[in-house]
Amino acid sequence: MSAPQHLPVGREAGYQDPDPGGATTERPRQPVLSFERAGLTFPTGTTALKDIDLEVLPGEFVTVVGPSGCGKSSLLRLASGLQTVTDGDVRAATEKIGYVFQDATLLPWRSVRRNVELLAEIAGVPAGERAQRAADAIDLVGLAGFEKHYPRALSGGMRMRVSLARSLVRDPQLFLFDEPFGALDEITRERLNDELSGIFALRRFTGLFITHSVAEAVYLGTRVIVMSGRPGTIRADIPIPESHPRDPDFRFSKEFAEITSQVAHHLREGHSA
């Protein structure tokens, strides 16, 4: 399957509705990522995911919230191809997949600049272009001036920024996030949420973001998926009609409070079920 034609790719794309008015084409928009009755059972017999049906459309930023151990991370491993389904099907319409892990997973012997260049280096991007793209990505995550620092001299939040920049260099069409800010303090996390929203508005990738924070899920998502655990299933799918980049004050709006309580209720139901 080839990548959808109407996806604006490239850092100069700026904010654009990927399909203005939805009228440019007759056929329905192809999902960038689709799960069809997808299931994952480990050789040990534990079922991590069961009957997952989920379509992620171009330009969506889908956040997934659920209790720990509900198979959220497995969702991403399936989407990226690191793991294969044991039931059903998972399809990604693009090869350009970015993946931000729970840990920054930086290479400690490489400076910030060289860490950001890593994926492009593996992919064989010529040195000059690589350096240019790395510089752009470092700029975008607000780390200009730290290019020569080594990871051990950086705070947790800054390491995550490096990790983000490292994936941005590859200009992913599908961007997977596995609780990237889970280990950070509240203030740092909110700041990074603001910045990620800004980057999303600029780059217009398609996002799938795993978190266990309801507030984070609602703040970042264009859609929030609520999962319940053992085996992991989808409980609710809630759209969030608010544009990116999000206004930091969205957190204090009545709308935000309503959606948040809705999500929290679904989570609680899933938990007692």
Add this chain to the structure above:
Amino acid sequence: MSASPNTRQTLLRRRRGRANWIAPLLVLLIAIAIAYLVSYVVLEPSRQFLLPPPHQVIAVFFDPVTLGDIAVGLSRTALVAALGLAAAIVIGMAWAIAMSQARWIEDSLFPYAVILQCIPILALVPLIGFWFGYDLPARIVVCVMISLFPIVSNTLFGLRSTDPGQRDLFLLEKSSRWGRLWRLELPAAMPAVFAGLRIAAGLTIVGAIVGDFFFSRGTPGLGALISTYQSRLQSPQLFAAIIAASLLGVLVFFAFGWLGRRVVGHWYDF
């Protein structure tokens, strides 16, 4: 902002460094005092050769003939040890890298690394002379055999020290096996490799000196000199040769520490 933990670390190191310097010096002075006591008070003059007074040993270093012999022996020993270590590094790292590439290679080769470590190498030295002649090649083989294991085991341990997230990253980007080895596993292994090299370097010097005790062909090294001095009861010279060998060992230990810090110091406290 990010400088504060580093600064504190340097301060700690410096403070510890000063304390580390005074106490051992004191111990050295006490040891010298005991040596004098034993040499002049405990031992009868006819048996003083068992422990010559320290100033006689030092005087030997200013005797051109002995100093010349020791310098030649030292350089020969250093050469043999260096060649042996170089060969051990090449063989040991290749061995470890091969084992890290496939389970079946590890299964078939690791037992031999362990056996190599278990064999009392000294028992093999006469056999090595038998096979490789009693000259330079035999000496180098002794050095390689004695220093190989720490290089193999540390390199293998280091290659395995990458975390699952880092490996996933390379998997996602469809890195080739060599790309992963070159960009991930080998750099990650460097701290362990240098820790192994430090041990191996000390062992090769042992190997070079022991080789001299058994092999008599070619230019003699420090070991041959030590044997000669011992048989002639030239005890100040004997002590001087032993001290020279020890200094070589210390020098090599610190040289590899320095080299290790140069290579991995920017990301690992070596």
